[in-house]
Amino acid sequence: xxxxxxxxxxxxxxxxxxxxxxxxxxxxxxxxxxxxxxxxxxxxxxxxxxxxxxxxxxxxxxxxxxxxxxxxxxxxxxxxxxxxxxxxxxxxxxxxxxxxxxxxxxxxxxxxxxxxxxxxxxxxxxxxxxxxxxxxxxxxxxxxxxxxxxxxxxxxxxxxxxxxxxxxxxxxxxxxxxxxxxxxxxxxxxxxxxxxxxxxxxxxxxxxxxxxxxxxxxxxxxxxxxxxxxxxxxxxxxxxxxxxxxxxxxxxxxxxxxxxxxxxxxxxxxxxxxxxxxxxxxxxxxxxxxxxxxxxxxxxxxxxxxxxxxxxxxxxxxxxxxxxxxxxxxxxxxxxxxxxxxxxxxxxxxxxxxxxxxxxxxxxxxx
Amino acid sequence: xxxxxxxxxxxxxxxxxxxxxxxxxxxxxxxxxxxxxxxxxxxxxxxxxxxxxxxxxxxxxxxxxxxxxxxxxxxxxxxxxxxxxxxxxxxxxxxxxxxxxxxxxxxxxxxxxxxxxxxxxxxxxxxxxxxxxxxxxxxxxxxxxxxxxxxxxxxxxxxxxxxxxxxxxxxxxxxxxxxxxxxxxxxxxxxxxxxxxxxxxxxxxxxxxxxxxxxxxxxxxxxxxxxxxxxxxxxxxxxxxxxxxxxxxxxxxxxxxxxxxxxxxxxxxxxxxxxxxxxxxxxxxxxxxxxxxxx
Numbered sequence: 001x002x003x004x005x006x007x008x009x010x011x012x013x014x015x016x017x018x019x020x021x022x023x024x025x026x027x028x029x030x031x032x033x034x035x036x037x038x039x040x041x042x043x044x045x046x047x048x049x050x051x052x053x054x055x056x057x058x059x060x061x062x063x064x065x066x067x068x069x070x071x072x073x074x075x076x077x078x079x080x081x082x083x084x085x086x087x088x089x090x091x092x093x094x095x096x097x098x099x100x101x102x103x104x105x106x107x108x109x110x111x112x113x114x115x116x117x118x119x120x121x122x123x124x125x126x127x128x129x130x131x132x133x134x135x136x137x138x139x140x141x142x143x144x145x146x147x148x149x150x151x152x153x154x155x156x157x158x159x160x161x162x163x164x165x166x167x168x169x170x171x172x173x174x175x176x177x178x179x180x181x182x183x184x185x186x187x188x189x190x191x192x193x194x195x196x197x198x199x200x201x202x203x204x205x206x207x208x209x210x211x212x213x214x215x216x217x218x219x220x221x222x223x224x225x226x227x228x229x230x231x232x233x234x235x236x237x238x239x240x241x242x243x244x245x246x247x248x249x250x251x252x253x254x255x256x257x258x259x260x261x262x263x264x265x266x267x268x269x270x271x272x273x274x275x276x277x278x279x280x281x282x283x284x285x286x287x288x289x290x291x292x293x294x295x296x297x298x299x300x301x302x303x304x305x306x307x308x309x310x311x312x313x314x315x316x317x318x319x320x321x322x323x324x325x326x327x328x329x330x331x332x333x334x335x336x337x338x339x340x341x342x343x344x345x346x347x348x349x350x351x352x353x354x355x356x357x358x359x360x361x362x363x364x365x366x367x
Numbered sequence: 368x369x370x371x372x373x374x375x376x377x378x379x380x381x382x383x384x385x386x387x388x389x390x391x392x393x394x395x396x397x398x399x400x401x402x403x404x405x406x407x408x409x410x411x412x413x414x415x416x417x418x419x420x421x422x423x424x425x426x427x428x429x430x431x432x433x434x435x436x437x438x439x440x441x442x443x444x445x446x447x448x449x450x451x452x453x454x455x456x457x458x459x460x461x462x463x464x465x466x467x468x469x470x471x472x473x474x475x476x477x478x479x480x481x482x483x484x485x486x487x488x489x490x491x492x493x494x495x496x497x498x499x500x501x502x503x504x505x506x507x508x509x510x511x512x513x514x515x516x517x518x519x520x521x522x523x524x525x526x527x528x529x530x531x532x533x534x535x536x537x538x539x540x541x542x543x544x545x546x547x548x549x550x551x552x553x554x555x556x557x558x559x560x561x562x563x564x565x566x567x568x569x570x571x572x573x574x575x576x577x578x579x580x581x582x583x584x585x586x587x588x589x590x591x592x593x594x595x596x597x598x599x600x601x602x603x604x605x606x607x608x609x610x611x612x613x614x615x616x617x618x619x620x621x622x623x624x625x626x627x628x629x630x631x632x633x634x635x636x637x638x639x640x641x642x643x644x645x646x647x648x649x650x651x652x653x654x655x656x657x658x659x660x661x662x
Contacts, residue, residue, distance in 0.1 A: 148601040156643035332485040338478025
């Protein structure tokens with residue numbers, strides 16, 4: 001892999017002038033995430049309207065809630081990509097670990113009467129334990145068998161939650177978090193900004209952890225497993241352990257996201273346990289660009305925003321006036337998202353994140 | 368005794384339904400390495416095709432007797448056409464990108480049920496079926512609904528037909544050889560891609576027939592039916608060993624029976640969980656499934 005790219009690198013350094021210019025440009029733009037982060041941090045103080053993108057001022061509670069959900073999805077997709085894009089594992093059971101964080105925390109507060117902090121810690125722990133246990137079993141099968149087994153586990157858990165054993169999970173209704181046990185600064189519409197910042201912090205933490213993990217020695221082995229697992233074995237490493245580490249880390253990040261979701265929506269819903277939820281994570285990652293640093297985050301934000309806005313669009317008067325052939329498919333956001341997903345796979349391999357590179361490589365050819 | 372007989376028939380009927388989906392999934396996976404997430408959607412298409420024809424919109428078809436047979440044939444035909452369309456329009460352009468093939472089927476699997484519920488509503492549509500099949504028959508003191516043996520007979524027929532096709536015809540030989548080693552078959556100068564479309568057509572027909580008969584079994588059709596059955600079909604495919612038809616048949620019987628008995632004798636819903644726990648146990652003992660095929 002490295003040997004193959006070396007001549008290419010050398011060829012680039014033989015032209016010193018453009019190299020140094022691009023080097024200088026890169027150094028200057030290296031810190032671009034910092035102003036973006038600052039801008040995102042300041043969003044609750046802003047009354048800027050974004051017509052078409054959002055209804056009303058950007059800092060309003062409704063929009064902050066939507067933006068917080070977008071950021072949370074961005075973080076979740078980034079964590080999921082640790083499996084899909086970094087290690088090459090196609091898991092269809094990621095919703096399970098997310099839901100473990102939400103449900104365990106919620107149930108412990110409701111049933112055991114623990115404080116939020118203790119419940120959240122135990123919820124996180126449950127996510128770690130569950131992903132370690134189920135990951136250890138499902139990683140025994142390789143390739144697509146792994147996908148099916150993770151899906152089966154998640155489905156079993158989803159059915160269990162919906163059957164409502166002992167009245168603990170609340171069945172189809174889900175369960176609302178006890179407002180009395182949550183910190184006062186996280187409850188109520190006037191504190192939406194705090195929840196927004198928590199979602200932002202979750203995104204930053206996930207990006208940092210994933211960024212750090214893929215650059216660590218373990219992360220290099222993950223990349224090797226993704227490229228060619230057999231070769232990693234030939235080098236004398238056992239891929240099983242490395243894959244399990246990736247699985248548990250991704251599961252932990254998902255459980256943390258589940259706790260943030262509990263705060264954000266004020267309850268646990270069985271919708272987050274279903275395979276559709278995992279599939280939506282998959283759509284986010286592929287939409288944004290699997291295996292890239294920012295791609296999954298962009299995909300998660302775009303998907304959540306589009307999902308919300310398409311739902312609004314489907315219920316709007318402009319759609320109701322259309323002829324049935326157009327109106328009927330438009331009334332189903334899931335249809336639009338599924339079709340969009342297939343379109344992205346065909347027209348945009350590599351997702352949104354690869355779009356600038358594709359445009360750049362195309363423009364000299366057309367000239 | 369009566370309960371056991373009834374549970375056995377119900378379990379076998381459910382197993383037959385699983386087999387109708389899993390046989391196509393298993394063949395498609397064995398030959399093309401594509402896990403078809405849109406297979407549940409094909410079942411739903413077959414179910415809705417049957418319902419559409421049986422509710423009197425197709426001349427000659429109807430809810431009773433020969434009319435229902437025609438409706439089921441129509442539903443199966445629609446499902447087959449949908450499967451061929453899926454292979455030609457979605458899977459074929461992505462032959463060089465196996466991961467994307469799976470993702471594309473995921474997208475189709477999301478979009479098709481959503482489209483169905485956009486057109487005909489998300490609520491279940493009742494499918495009565497012919498009077499001759501809606502009754503029960505007495506066996507060892509149990510009143511067994513007639514649609515169970517019909518489902519079992521259909522699954523056995525499909526299994527026998529597939530076995531005969533794979534074992535006795537030239538096309539079947541190509542499919543079997545392709546499952547064994549696709550590269551070698553290509554090297555021998557045989558165009559495996561024709562077999563891809565064929566396998567998709569067969570799998571789609573079986574799934575759509577499952578949809579038509581599943582409509583009888585459940586008494587209604589709804590857009591999410593296919594997807595929820597698909598997950599247990601996955602369990603069947605993994606348990607049976609991927610690419611193996613006999614394994615899929617054995618595993619679907621086992622899964623259907625375990626699910627029914629556990630659901631009845633323990634809490635409702637535990638049967639579905641028990642199936643998955645069994646799968647986990649099997650994978651710990653035999654990571655390659657019942658028949659020991661390479662995963």
